[in-house]
Amino acid sequence: MKNSVPVEQKSLEPIAGGGLLDRRLFLKQSLAMGAGAGFALSGYDATGADLPPWMRTPGEPFSNYGQPSSHEAEAIRWVSANVGAPGNGISWTPLHKLEGTITPNGLHFERHHNGVPKIDPTQHRLTLSGLVRSPLNFSVEDLLRYPMVSRTCFVECGGNSNAGWHEEPIQTPAGYFHGLVSCSEWTGVPLGTILEEAGIHPDGKWLIAEGADAATMNISIPIEKAMDDTILAFYQNGERLRPENGYPLRLILPGWEAVLNVKWLRQLEVAKEPVMARNETSKYTELQSSGKARQFTFVMEAKSLITAPSPGYRMKGAGLYQISGLAWSGRGKIKRVEVSADGGKTWAEAALQEPILSKSFTRFRLPWRWDGSPLILKSRAIDETGYQQPERSVLVNERGRNGYFHYNAIVSWAVAQDGSISHVYA
Amino acid sequence: MSMPRHSKPLIFSQPSALAFALATALLSPSLMAAPEGPKLGHPLSQEEASSQSMNVFPDGQGLPQGKGTAIEGKDLYDARCVSCHGLKGSGGSAEELQGRSPLAGDHPDKTVGNYWPYATTLFDFIRRAMPLNAPRSLTDDQVYALTAYLLNINGIIDETKELNAKSLPEIKMPNREGFVKVWPEGGS
Numbered sequence: 001m002k003n004s005v006p007v008e009q010k011s012l013e014p015i016a017g018g019g020l021l022d023r024r025l026f027l028k029q030s031l032a033m034g035a036g037a038g039f040a041l042s043g044y045d046a047t048g049a050d051l052p053p054w055m056r057t058p059g060e061p062f063s064n065y066g067q068p069s070s071h072e073a074e075a076i077r078w079v080s081a082n083v084g085a086p087g088n089g090i091s092w093t094p095l096h097k098l099e100g101t102i103t104p105n106g107l108h109f110e111r112h113h114n115g116v117p118k119i120d121p122t123q124h125r126l127t128l129s130g131l132v133r134s135p136l137n138f139s140v141e142d143l144l145r146y147p148m149v150s151r152t153c154f155v156e157c158g159g160n161s162n163a164g165w166h167e168e169p170i171q172t173p174a175g176y177f178h179g180l181v182s183c184s185e186w187t188g189v190p191l192g193t194i195l196e197e198a199g200i201h202p203d204g205k206w207l208i209a210e211g212a213d214a215a216t217m218n219i220s221i222p223i224e225k226a227m228d229d230t231i232l233a234f235y236q237n238g239e240r241l242r243p244e245n246g247y248p249l250r251l252i253l254p255g256w257e258a259v260l261n262v263k264w265l266r267q268l269e270v271a272k273e274p275v276m277a278r279n280e281t282s283k284y285t286e287l288q289s290s291g292k293a294r295q296f297t298f299v300m301e302a303k304s305l306i307t308a309p310s311p312g313y314r315m316k317g318a319g320l321y322q323i324s325g326l327a328w329s330g331r332g333k334i335k336r337v338e339v340s341a342d343g344g345k346t347w348a349e350a351a352l353q354e355p356i357l358s359k360s361f362t363r364f365r366l367p368w369r370w371d372g373s374p375l376i377l378k379s380r381a382i383d384e385t386g387y388q389q390p391e392r393s394v395l396v397n398e399r400g401r402n403g404y405f406h407y408n409a410i411v412s413w414a415v416a417q418d419g420s421i422s423h424v425y426a
Numbered sequence: 427m428s429m430p431r432h433s434k435p436l437i438f439s440q441p442s443a444l445a446f447a448l449a450t451a452l453l454s455p456s457l458m459a460a461p462e463g464p465k466l467g468h469p470l471s472q473e474e475a476s477s478q479s480m481n482v483f484p485d486g487q488g489l490p491q492g493k494g495t496a497i498e499g500k501d502l503y504d505a506r507c508v509s510c511h512g513l514k515g516s517g518g519s520a521e522e523l524q525g526r527s528p529l530a531g532d533h534p535d536k537t538v539g540n541y542w543p544y545a546t547t548l549f550d551f552i553r554r555a556m557p558l559n560a561p562r563s564l565t566d567d568q569v570y571a572l573t574a575y576l577l578n579i580n581g582i583i584d585e586t587k588e589l590n591a592k593s594l595p596e597i598k599m600p601n602r603e604g605f606v607k608v609w610p611e612g613g614s
Binding site: 143 | 463472474480530550551559562610
């Protein structure tokens with residue numbers, strides 16, 4: 001570790017309970033992490049006889065498509081599928097194993113209703129029909145010639161975090177609780193360009209999108225969103241879509257629940273009214289304690305969680321740590337994230353990693369000196385509309401516990417004296 | 427299988443160019459801001475385009491010719507659906523389809539009988555997606571019959587009631603008024 005500017009004792013004073021430190025600390029000064037920490041870890045003498053084998057023999061050859069290190073075998077999606085129908089289920093993004101804001105393509109969460117279709121792009125067509133001046137169809141090759149834009153945004157399943165409604169807090173790594181959300185840079189054609197070519201009749205208020213999978217999944221999208229910021233996406237993080245993410249083309253509706261972001265898109269029918277498909281009536285509606293259900297709850301409200309430390313981690317004794325987590329909002333930019341290390345009694349503002357993008361993952365971080373005693377960590381997001389992520393008791397009080405979808409309450413992690421982390425309702 | 431056909435005339439078929447130009451002029455400027463493309467779309471006739479749609483709307487638009495009753499549907503259900511959905515729509519590994527328990531109770535099953543707001547949704551979904559191991563293998567008559575059976579075991583229609591493109595959209599589901607639209611009224 002380089003010699004650092006002497007740290008003013010004042011800046012090491014906690015600014016909130018539980019040992020939370022000023023968010024600017026890591027930005028301005030390098031902190032002494034503990035005497036000699038940087039040196040004690042030296043495992044070998046680079047000039048001596050105990051060189052590791054990878055420094056004595058030539059390495060592996062080039063590869064056509066790179067793969068993660070074999071030492072990172074735990075950074076994988078967990079799959080939960082129907083035993084009788086293995087193509088019907090989900091897989092989670094391991095948020096607790098990732099840093100930064102972009103989800104690697106192979107770790108983007110999945111929800112399939114009847115498997116991943118192997119689509120030959122030369123045979124695939126997109127049809128525009130219904131209340132349009134001229135019904136059209138397009139080959140994939142046609143569409144790839146259209147002017148494209150790139151947009152970074154999260155995609156979140158309406159059912160993400162649904163274990164939060166459970167009576168008892170689920171004990172599982174953070175990604176396998178909250179990881180039906182991922183964030184990518186999507187590139188494609190603004191949907192409005194294609195819709196204007198077909199010409200929407202003024203009575204056309206809804207777009208019924210349909211995929212070319214074995215579920216022929218259909219769902220209704222308001223025309224305003226389709227014309228606003230919806231993208232007909234062909235690329236994810238620079239490469240063509242993976243089959244499980246909609247190859248050869250899918251919809252991206254920034255900030256809106258993922259079921260509307262139809263994969264393997266084959267048809268858009270313009271209609272006066274929603275089709276009232278299974279996935280907008282029987283599913284993706286939220287039954288309230290009154291017996292009435294909320295329908296067309298498209299926007300994913302602000303949410304945040306601490307990914308490090310989180311369940312599965314073990315703190316290595318008292319000392320300085322960095323709290324790191326993710327925040328996002330379907331209504332726009334994250335304005336502020338606050339962290340508590342005393343169960344919500346006091347809060348400290350976290351540092352937000354630039355650039356802060358609308359409807360995207362925002363990484364927050366905060367230095368923390370843990371004194372080794374048990375405590376409860378929480379984070380709460382506030383978006384640019386002023387909306388603040390609610391406490392669980394507030395959400396449950398408002399919505400009941402039968403809604404299943406759209407759970408976005410504050411997440412609490414208990415740190416035990418032995419350094420283990422568990423999920424609690426607090 | 428043959429392409430599904432609309433049994434009703436399209437609500438919008440061949441508008442005149444002038445009527446369309448007047449109509450699109452009413453759209454707000456913000457909705458007309460998308461970048462111009464190379465216009466490579468291949469024109470389809472309205473008939474070609476609608477013949478490719480499988481969407482069945484609550485008013486019956488999109489329903490094909492055909493008919494079926496719950497009596498016919500029962501045998502079909504027991505052969506094709508029971509392994510996942512259980513006897514009489516209950517107790518299987520897949521969704522509970524039968525039941526009328528109150529929705530305001532603790533953890534109610536959301537079934538066809540107590541939750542689904544439109545009978546047309548059953549036809550739309552079964553025809554496009556069921557059964558999971560052989561989607562698109564049912565004839566339109568079979569889909570009408572299975573729809574009738576599911577409505578019958580939920581006490582909504584008699585076992586002899588014939589469902590077709592006219593009678594299906596006329597069925598009022600018990601939970602038809604059970605939904606509050608969050609969008610667009612006031613935003614969510």
